[in-house]
Amino acid sequence: MNRQSRNVLSLVLLLSLLLGACATVGALLGDQVTFTALQLQQQLDRRFPRDYTKLGGLVGVRVFNPRLSIPAGRGRLQLDFDVGVARAGGQVDTPAGRFAVSSGLRFDAAKRGLMLDAPSLERIDVPGLGGGSSDAARELINLWLADWAREEPVYRFDDGLMQTLAARRIGSTSIGNGLVTLHLDQ
Secondary structure, three states: OOHHHHHHHHHHHHHHHHHHHHHHHOEEEOOEEEEEHHHHHHHHHHOOOEEEEEHHHOEEEEEEEEEEEOOOOOOOEEEEEEEEEEEOOOOOOOOOEEEEEEEEEEEEOOOOEEEEEEEEEEEEEEHHHOEOOOHHHHHHHHHHHHHHHHHOOOEEOOHHHHHHHOOOEEEEEEEEOOEEEEEEEO
């Protein structure tokens, strides 16, 4: 292989690494960091299913199969989940219904990531608990949702992105045009 071919190959490898890094940690564009729905979805896929128990394990919820989208013109994420409900310490292996949540996002420095902001339960359909009208199902899902919004990021920043952003003040977060945008202040 001649020198020119090696240089071209090296450049292609370097560009591939850079593009791969942008795909996993968000693209830093001047005073913004952007994330796609796919980037957020990939982190969610690694962290589900999730279990949530109340009343000393007498009632439990398992949340499966998160599906994240960024609907046009809403300024909020759409999150659809499958859900299973267990009673008296039983196991949940299959979904018994589904629900949908819309939410804004906010950056939380202590959690090192993007957190749900003002999430709202939009739809619920859990036939075994009375479909969408079940107060018990709504209460369980709302409790889980509030806990998740308070404790767990939708997207956790890696060390590389945190180091890149260390000298910048992180301002607002917006959702639109198929992207989540973290606005940086000087």
